[in-house]
Amino acid sequence: MTHGTHSIDRTGFFQGAGAYLMWGLLPLYFKAVIAVPAVEVLANRICWALVLLIAITAFTGRIDRLRSVFAHPRAVAMLAVSAVLICVNWLTYIWAVQNAHVLAASLGYFLNPLINVLLGMMFLGERLSRVQKMAVLLAAAGVAVLAVEAAAGLWISLTLALSFGFYGLVRKTAPAESLEGLTVEATLLLPVAGGYLIWRASHGGIALGSSPGITILLVLLGAVTAAPLLLFNAAAKRLRYATLGLLQYLAPTLQFLLAVLAFGEAMTGAHILCFTLIWIGLAIYAVDGVRSARRMRPAPIE
Template identity: 45%
Template sequence: MSAAPSATPLEGVLLGLVAYGMWGCFPLYFSLFGSVPAGEILSHRILWSAVFLCLVIALLRRWRPVFEVFRSPVLLGRIALCAALIGSNWWMFIWAVGNHHVIQASLGYYLTPLISVALGTAVLGERFGRLQQLAIAFAVAGIVVQLVYLGELPWISLAMAGTFGCYGLFRKQIPLDSITGLLVETLVLLPVALGALIWSAASGQSNFGAGTGISMLLISSGVLTALPLIAFAAATQRLRLSTLGFLMYLNPTLQLLIAVNLLGEQLAPIQLVVFGMIWIGLLLYTVASLHDSRVRARESA
């Protein structure tokens, strides 16, 4: 899709705020599921996302790219890898909310851009400037501080940042727009999700149909998965990547505020130190990214 001629950066900022704002409020939404297992929620999220995205693709009349993926085993295999990564990330986030680890989840999303930089260096052989290297060093130092003082690694944060960072690394190498890509990913995961839901219903453990409220929540998970992605896709057509990168921090910031102020999680002093070191790293990363984007703009002028 191309941006409308009348599109403005302000519209892009508003769309970006909608996308990241919705993602940032997901802890509140998933906390409504109570004791429903994370696996069941994830299975319904996959199912209803596929249903909703099929409707969106039908309205946009964009089935051809979807069919082309399924005609290419190599491309489908690459999409399947991305699907496994994003599915794992979704499951970990839902589990973190249900088990009162939203602070750790928010730390994971703060770490994601720095993990992406590290992956770019290790996997793609990309070279980064001193500021970006220093940003990674601050993130590593923060993790070491938690390991030394608490005697444990932030496994949830590292796993979420790792799966999402790897997803971004592989996904950006696949020539598919975000909406089509997400539909194919959910279709790849759909047989596993349907199998889990059928087994859950047959064993009498399904929460779907147990009450109107919980059933509507499970169905709505598909819509709420797709809507912020659609807003994000529209924002990318109107904004520079550097602006989107800055807006990205709204997501984990909202999650952190919700965890502490609404969900009753406690932020220990040492965790505040860890977050502080990550925030310094992100500040350095943002400064370096803005500098690089200005250099590229001058070179292309």
């Protein structure tokens, strides 16, 4: 019997692809609520996500795990930092979509894997291989081109890449699993989000309840937030990291295609050169990751 051969888990693959597909199509959702201010969309996202996350936590019998996280001061402190980071990331992304900067947003998420490599080197003591250095340098060159030739939306790309990169770094070291961690983050953000909605309601009204369509879309933000995360967590348990790492490029690719083909955002020469350099860097990085995974695979046992 041969042990060591590897085939992709189909269920895990479809779960992972489903998660990244939902994240990739998210601009369509935020375009549907473009009449609602970005901060108000964010506040609704936090509140309704918390409602759903608490329901899922209770349904899966993980309330005790959630309580244990709240009883851990270090965990709460770290999740407070990650909550601020994901809040910045979400707000920037929503604003970018509503203001026709989906192209810049997709660039941010293309940069994210390479930002993660740099953060691992800087904060986790990880060493960059020659191939990884080449990939990072190509991405840096692409950003430099955009900074010189078309810097208008570069702040969006860098804010998204850095906020999500640091978010992942904090969550990697925080003593909390994904579901409980996200629930704690949403709970910590609730006073600000809820307070903003209350203030907004007393100063001219809020979009929630203004029309059936908008109200449904805002309430469903909870599911839109939680569903891909749950699919991703399920996929992460079934798939190799290399496979999951390749799937992550599905989301920014879809965002890129939506920006250019559906939303008509302009592609300048600087954008083309920047994306080309980053795509080459990502291709080098992805191929190196697959080769490394194969080298680490145990030898077959007959």
